[in-house]
Amino acid sequence: MLNEAKNLLNQYFGYTEFRNGQAQIIENVLQKRNTLGILPTGGGKSLCFQIPALLCNGTTLVISPLISLMKDQVDALTASDIPATFINSSLSQLELQERLYDIRRGVYKLVYVAPERFDSEYFIDILNSVHIPLIAFDEAHCISQWGHDFRPSYRSIVSSLKKLNQRPIVIALTATATANVANDIRSLLQIDSDDTFKTGFARENLSFNVVKGSNKRDFIMNYLKQHPNESGIIYTSSRKETDGLYNYLSVQGYSVSKYHAGLAEIERKEAQEQFVYDEKQIMIATNAFGMGIDKSNVRFVIHYNLPKNLEAYYQEAGRAGRDGDESECLLLFSKQDIQLQKFLIEQSTFDEEKREQEYHKLNQMVMYCHTEECLQSYIIRYFDPNELESSCKKCSNCKDTREKVDITREAQMIFSCCKRMGERFGTTLIAQVLKGSSQKRIRELGFNQLSTYGLLRSQTEKEIVDTINYLLTEDYLQLSDGKYPVVSLTEKCIPVLKGEETVWMKKTSAPVRAESERAENQELFDVLRGLRKEFAAEEQVPPFVIFSDATLKEMCRYFPIDEASMLQIKGVGQSKYAKYGQAFTDAIKEFVTSNNLTVKEAPKPLESLVQKIDITEIDIKPSHVLSYEMFTDGFSIEEISVKRQLSTITIQNHIIRSAEEGYEIKWSKIFDLGTEKRIINALNELQSDKLKPLWESLNGEVNYFEIQAVICKNKITLEKQ
Numbered sequence: 001m002l003n004e005a006k007n008l009l010n011q012y013f014g015y016t017e018f019r020n021g022q023a024q025i026i027e028n029v030l031q032k033r034n035t036l037g038i039l040p041t042g043g044g045k046s047l048c049f050q051i052p053a054l055l056c057n058g059t060t061l062v063i064s065p066l067i068s069l070m071k072d073q074v075d076a077l078t079a080s081d082i083p084a085t086f087i088n089s090s091l092s093q094l095e096l097q098e099r100l101y102d103i104r105r106g107v108y109k110l111v112y113v114a115p116e117r118f119d120s121e122y123f124i125d126i127l128n129s130v131h132i133p134l135i136a137f138d139e140a141h142c143i144s145q146w147g148h149d150f151r152p153s154y155r156s157i158v159s160s161l162k163k164l165n166q167r168p169i170v171i172a173l174t175a176t177a178t179a180n181v182a183n184d185i186r187s188l189l190q191i192d193s194d195d196t197f198k199t200g201f202a203r204e205n206l207s208f209n210v211v212k213g214s215n216k217r218d219f220i221m222n223y224l225k226q227h228p229n230e231s232g233i234i235y236t237s238s239r240k241e242t243d244g245l246y247n248y249l250s251v252q253g254y255s256v257s258k259y260h261a262g263l264a265e266i267e268r269k270e271a272q273e274q275f276v277y278d279e280k281q282i283m284i285a286t287n288a289f290g291m292g293i294d295k296s297n298v299r300f301v302i303h304y305n306l307p308k309n310l311e312a313y314y315q316e317a318g319r320a321g322r323d324g325d326e327s328e329c330l331l332l333f334s335k336q337d338i339q340l341q342k343f344l345i346e347q348s349t350f351d352e353e354k355r356e357q358e359y360h361k362l363n364q365m366v367m368y369c370h371t372e373e374c375l376q377s378y379i380i381r382y383f384d385p386n387e388l389e390s391s392c393k394k395c396s397n398c399k400d401t402r403e404k405v406d407i408t409r410e411a412q413m414i415f416s417c418c419k420r421m422g423e424r425f426g427t428t429l430i431a432q433v434l435k436g437s438s439q440k441r442i443r444e445l446g447f448n449q450l451s452t453y454g455l456l457r458s459q460t461e462k463e464i465v466d467t468i469n470y471l472l473t474e475d476y477l478q479l480s481d482g483k484y485p486v487v488s489l490t491e492k493c494i495p496v497l498k499g500e501e502t503v504w505m506k507k508t509s510a511p512v513r514a515e516s517e518r519a520e521n522q523e524l525f526d527v528l529r530g531l532r533k534e535f536a537a538e539e540q541v542p543p544f545v546i547f548s549d550a551t552l553k554e555m556c557r558y559f560p561i562d563e564a565s566m567l568q569i570k571g572v573g574q575s576k577y578a579k580y581g582q583a584f585t586d587a588i589k590e591f592v593t594s595n596n597l598t599v600k601e602a603p604k605p606l607e608s609l610v611q612k613i614d615i616t617e618i619d620i621k622p623s624h625v626l627s628y629e630m631f632t633d634g635f636s637i638e639e640i641s642v643k644r645q646l647s648t649i650t651i652q653n654h655i656i657r658s659a660e661e662g663y664e665i666k667w668s669k670i671f672d673l674g675t676e677k678r679i680i681n682a683l684n685e686l687q688s689d690k691l692k693p694l695w696e697s698l699n700g701e702v703n704y705f706e707i708q709a710v711i712c713k714n715k716i717t718l719e720k721q
C-alpha cells in the first residue's frame with residue numbers, strides 16, 4: 001500500500017520522499033483507522049488526505065474553514081489532473097446544482113466543503129447516494145472551543161455525520177494543538193490516542209525575535225532596507241493600522257499590498273494574488289489573511305502588534321519559510337497592545353469561562369515577550385509541556401550575549417513590596433510604589449507609608465516593570481487571569497527572600513544600586529577600622545571576628561547613633577552590641593558632631609526589611625491544594641485541567657494527594673458505590689494494590705483514577721479506625 005502511495009506522490013505531486021509523519025499518517029488511514037495528524041505549518045498536511053483519497057474508491061470529503069483555502073487546493077489538484085471541486089457559499093445556484101449533480105455521478109475524487117453545508121438535509125441525502133470512504137477535517141483545531149479559531153459549525157458536523165448511511169474514516173489535521181485541543185478533537189471525532197501522529201513543532205529554519213522598545217515604523221523601515229527583494233508579511237491587529245502602515249510604506253516607495261476583512265472581496269482577492277505571484281513584495285494584513293495561503297518563499301513575518309495568543313502567533317509566524325529556507329519571525333512588542341487584546345476579549349461574546357481562558361492565553365503570549373528562555377523552545381513547551389528546554393541558537397534570546405547579573409536584592413524588594421500591598425495590584429502600581437511615585441492613588445491607598453516605598457527610586461519605572469515581568473516569566477510571581485491581572489508571590493520567592501537563592505537576569509548595565517545602598521563615608525570607615533583593631537588586639541582575635549568590613553561599611557552609610565539603629569545594621573546582633581555597641585555608637589556620634597553632619601533617618605537596610613516579612617505569613621497555597629479547592633468548588637477534573645493548563649493526570653494526582661493529606665473529599669464525585677465494591681472485591685481477590693494488574697482484572701472498565709481514589713478512601717478509613 002505504502003509503495004503505491006509513494007508512486008502517487010511522485011506521479012501526481014512530483015515529490016520523491018515523504019516528509020516527516022506523512023507516511024505514517026497515510027498508512028494509518030489506509031488501515032481504516034480514524035487518525036489525527038499534528039504537523040507544523042508547511043509540514044505537508046494536505047497530502048495526508050489527498051493521497052489516501054486517490055487510493056480509496058469513491059469520493060473523499062474535505063472540511064475546510066476558508067473559501068480561499070478550498071479554491072487554492074482545488075486549483076492545485078485540478079492542475080495535477082486530480083478530479084476535485086468545492087462547494088461553498090461563493091457559488092451561484094447554477095454552479096452549485098451542476099457540482100452537486102457531478103458529485104452524485106461520482107465524478108470527483110475530492111470534494112471540499114464548508115462545514116455549514118452539513119446543516120442541509122438535501123446535502124446529506126446526496127452524500128448518502130454516493131460512496132464516501134474518507135472525510136478529512138483540515139485545520140481541525142477549529143472544532144475545539146479550546147482552540148484559537150473555534151467554529152461552532154465545525155463542531156456541529158459531528159452530529160450530522162450520524163445521518164450518513166456509512167460512517168467514513170475520519171482524518172483530522174492541524175498544526176497547532178495544545179493537549180486540550182488534541183483531546184477535544186479526538187473525543188469528538190472518535191480517534192484513539194494511539195492513532196495520533198505528531199512530529200516536532202519546531203521549525204528549524206525559522207528564527208524568532210522579540211523586539212522591544214523601538215519605534216515600530218522606524219524599525220520596519222530599517223528592516224526593509226536591510227532585506228530588499230525579500231517577500232514578507234506584516235501583521236497588524238486592526239484594519240486601521242493595516243491601512244496606516246500600508247499608506248506609510250507605499251508613500252516611501254515600497255512594493256506593498258494590503259488585506260483585511262473591511263475590503264471588498266475582489267480587492268482582497270487581487271491583493272492576495274499580487275502577493276502570491278510575487279508582483280507585490282510585502283503584504284500588510286490583519287489576521288484575516290493567510291490561512292491556507294501556500295506561498296513558500298515568505299522570508300519574514302513581522303507582527304506589528306501583539307497577537308492574542310501563541311497558537312495564533314505560531315500559525316501566523318509559521319507562514320514564513322515553508323520552502324525550508326532560513327526565514328525570520330519578528331514580534332514588535334509594546335505594552336499598549338496588551339490593552340487592545342484585553343479590550344477584544346471584553347468585547348467578545350465569550351462566556352465567563354472562555355473569557356478567563358482567553359486572558360490566560362494572552363498572559364502566556366505576553367510572557368513570551370519577556371522570557372529569557374529560547375523563544376522556539378518556549379513555544380514548543382507551550383504546546384507540549386513535556387518537551388525539554390533547549391536552545392535553537394538563533395532566536396533573539398539565544399543570541400543575546402548580555403551577561404546575566406545578580407538581581408536578588410531588587411527581586412527581594414519587589415516581592416516584599418508586592419506582599420505589603422496585599423498582593424491585590426498589578427505590575428504598574430507595584431512599580432510606581434517602588435519608584436516612589438507621588439501619584440494620588442498611591443497616597444490614597446497609603447502606599448507612600450510602606451517601607452518599600454521608593455526603594456528602587458534610582459531606576460526608571462520601565463526598568464522596574466521589566467524586572468517584574470521577568471520575575472513573572474520565571475514563575476517567582478504569578479499573574480491572575482482577568483481584565484485587571486493582579487501580581488502575587490509564588491512558592492519560588494521563599495528561598496530568595498530567605499537569602500538562600502540568587503536571581504539572575506540579563507541586563508545591559510550593571511544592576512542599579514538600590515537607594516538604600518548609599519555610598520559609605522570613607523573617613524568614618526577608617527575611624528571605625530581603627531576602633532575594631534583596638535578590640536581585636538585586646539581580645540587577640542583577627543579584626544573581622546569583631547565586625548566584618550561589610551558591617552563597618554554599612555555603619556558608614558547609615559550612621560547608627562543609638563542602640564535601635566545599630567541593631568538594624570547587618571552583622572550586629574544583641575551579643576555583639578553588648579560587647580562593642582556602645583564604643584561604636586559613641587565613635588560614630590563623635591564623628592557626626594565634629595563633622596557637622598546631619599543624620600537623616602536611615603532607610604532600613606534591606607535585610608531587616610526582608611526579615612520582617614514573616615515567611616510563614618506568605619501563605620502560598622501548594623499547587624495540589626489549589627486543584628483540590630477547585631474540585632470542591634464543583635469543577636470537574638477536565639475543567640480544572642483546562643483552567644490550570646495542567647494535564648488531567650496531574651490534577652487527579654493533586655486530588656489524591658490532598659485526600660492523603662487529610663483534605664475532605666466528596667468521593668461520590670469520583671466513583672459510585674457499585675464501582676467501589678467492584679474495586680474492593682478485586683483488591684481482595686488479587687491481594688495486591690498494584691494498579692496495573694488491578695485495572696486489568698477489572699477488564700479496564702474502571703479507570704486508574706477511580707482505582708486510586710477507592711484505595712485512597714479505604715486506606716484513610718482504615719487508618720482512622
Ligand code: ADP
Pocket residue numbers: 015016017018019022039040041042043044045046047294296322
Ligand atoms: P500544511 O497544510 O501542513 O501547512 P501543505 O500541505 O500546504 O502544508 O504543504 C506545504 C508545502 O509543502 C506545499 O508546497 C507542498 O506541496 C509541499 N510538500 C508537501 N509534501 C511534500 C513532500 N513530501 N516533499 C516535498 N514537498 C512537499
Ligand code: MG
Pocket residue numbers: 045046138292
Ligand atoms: Mg494546510
